[in-house]
Amino acid sequence: MTLSKLAESLAAPATLRLNATAARLKAEGAPVIHLGGGEPESPAPAAAVQAARAMLDRGDVKYTATAGIPALRQRVASYVEAEFGRPTTPAEVLVTAGAKPAIYAALVAVLDPGDEVVFPAPFWVSYPEMVRLAGGVPVAVAGPDGSHEPRIQDMEAAVTARTRMIILNSPNNPSGAVYSEAFVAGVMDLCERRGLFLLADEIYRRLTFDGRIAPSAVRFARDLGDEGRVILVDGVSKMFGMTGFRVGWAVASRRIIEVMGNVIGQTMSCASSLGQVAALAALEKDTGYVEDLRRDLQGRRDTAVRELTAIPGLRLVPPSGTFYCLPDFRAFGADSTALAAFLLEHTRVVTVPGVDFGREGHLRISYCGPAADVVEGIRRLRWALDPTSPREIQFGGAVHVRTWERPGA
Ligand SMILES: Cc1ncc(COP(=O)(O)O)c(C=O)c1O
Known part of the structure; x- marks a missing residue:
């Protein structure tokens, strides 16, 4: 066969x-x-379990809008605004069945066949395979021996006329590295100078140690409006121990979110309604x-x-x-x-x-x-x-x- x-x-x-x-x-x-x-x-947080249980008891578990239930989109927008102090609207939020589909939809939304996507090594195992599935070519850039952060000049050297996107994952799976402010700011600047998208996979952002704060690409972007090129990916899987609920999200310009929404709508319809009410409860009632x-x-x-x-x-x-x-x-x-x-x-x-x-x-x-x-x-x-x-x-x-x-x- x-x-x-x-x-x-x-x-x-x-x-x-x-x-x-x-x-x-x-x-x-x-x-x-x-x-x-x-x-x-x-x-999972008790509030999340309760919210899901109440929905199950009602038996009212149906499709939601492709981009997610309005209350969760609003809540994610408020969360991002509170975290980074940058205005965000629900139209800039796409809720997905975990962070994985958000990353995949972003790649499908951006890449034409043969386009290149650059990311640091070590990298999360799924990036190269998802890039290839979306028709692209993965390009990994290693740091110097003994460091998990590449040099910015090596990232720049990997960018060609075919490069469309850079992926940064900090804090990083598998190394646990938190990239320096200089590196994240440098990559954001590189993307803005060369007209590239920056996919910031920040699913571990709140799980850092010794008072260290993971610098977010969102903080360094000059434009987060309609011409913005940052696609922020996050979700409840890691920070709330809710991996099986399958809820993540992307935050990006309205245009990117609309096209990513079409990708999700035609392939996955929406995240589970049960997972979404649970994620909403976790975000709203996170008391520590x-x-x-x-x-x-x-x-x-x-x-x-x-x-x-x-x-x-x-x-x-x-x-x-x-x-x-x-x-x-x-x-x-x-x-x-x-x-x-x-x-x-x-x-x-x-x-x-x-x-x-x-x-x-x-x-x-x-x-x-x-x-x-x-x-x-x-x-x-x-x-x-x-x-x-x-x-x-x-x-x-x-x-x-x-x-x-x-x-x-
Ligand atoms: C770096 C990174 N991004 C995304 C994901 C996917 O998260 P989710 O389970 O929400 O799809 C993982 C899961 O291991 C991860 O390590």
């Missing part, structure tokens, strides 16, 4: 693939620790949920950094936000896919190969799971990689003996 060459060339997202492997091993009774997750473990989550993640980050930096040979740029970090494991082998498979086999710990994020030799480690799992998972990694660690270790109710050769040894 022949299917579309483009569709067949798509990679299944590494993160989802690993979730499936971890679930299978767990079901078989293996003592799996999942350091590959992508969502906070805390339940996001701050509690942020503080909790900061504690887990501290634990993860402490445990990871105890592994001799591992190098880590400490994350300033999100719930991920991207340690450099090159001392233990250049092939991150092989290393992640080795660690899963011998320690039953799930990590995500850095090669899927454009950073070979690194592994993405998530610390959004239970703190005890973060400690135990990293303890097992150290056992597997540190030649001075004991030959025997106990986990999953059994003693494990090191009978294999450590990679890179």
Whole structure:
């Protein structure tokens, strides 16, 4: 059977693939620790659950307008205005079934076949594949060794006559990096000078640590009106632990929102009405949920950094936000896919190969799971990689003996 060459060339997202492997091993009774997750473990805000339950009780779960229920569009506009002090109207808001469709609709709205989209590496796994699906060509720009932020001159050098958009994701999945003000302002300026769109994926913006504020592209844009070129993407998935409700949004000029709305209308109709009322309740009644989550993640980050930096040979740029970090494991082998498979086999710990994020030799480690799992998972990694660690270790109710050769040894 022949299917579309483009569709067949798509990679299944590494993160989802690993979730499936971890679930299978767990079901078989293996003592799996999942350091590959992508969502906070805390339940959704009570107000969100109540709002969804009340709607279910009424049984009135129908289509909404393509761009979202008016109250949520209004609420997002007010939220953006309050966050950035820049006037925003509901007509500049498109509600989507998670942030992912907002990003995809933006790409479809902007790209013609062969147009290029530039983004920093490491990058979120879905950007290259979504760009290709939308007919474009992904162009990743790496930072200098040991940094997760490219130099602005390298971003500029990657821009050609075919470039239509730059994507910035800060705080960044997978590195946890928060880009500097100079970098975000520089990229915004580059976009304005060269007539490019800037897609600012700020879904982790409120999850930053040590008082650090993630500079938003919105703050540096000269024009946010009808000629504005910034497409801001955000949503409730991460900051409210509401990944399964599937609600995100894009904020951009009315013209961009109208065209993106047509893309969504013809393909996905609208976000779930249930998810939308829940998201509205979370945004309206957020009495400290996001701050509690942020503080909790900061504690887990501290634990993860402490445990990871105890592994001799591992190098880590400490994350300033999100719930991920991207340690450099090159001392233990250049092939991150092989290393992640080795660690899963011998320690039953799930990590995500850095090669899927454009950073070979690194592994993405998530610390959004239970703190005890973060400690135990990293303890097992150290056992597997540190030649001075004991030959025997106990986990999953059994003693494990090191009978294999450590990679890179
Ligand atoms: C950088 C980034 N953007 C967008 C998304 C998608 O979010 P959603 O679940 O709201 O579609 C994710 C999810 O992992 C992400 O990490």
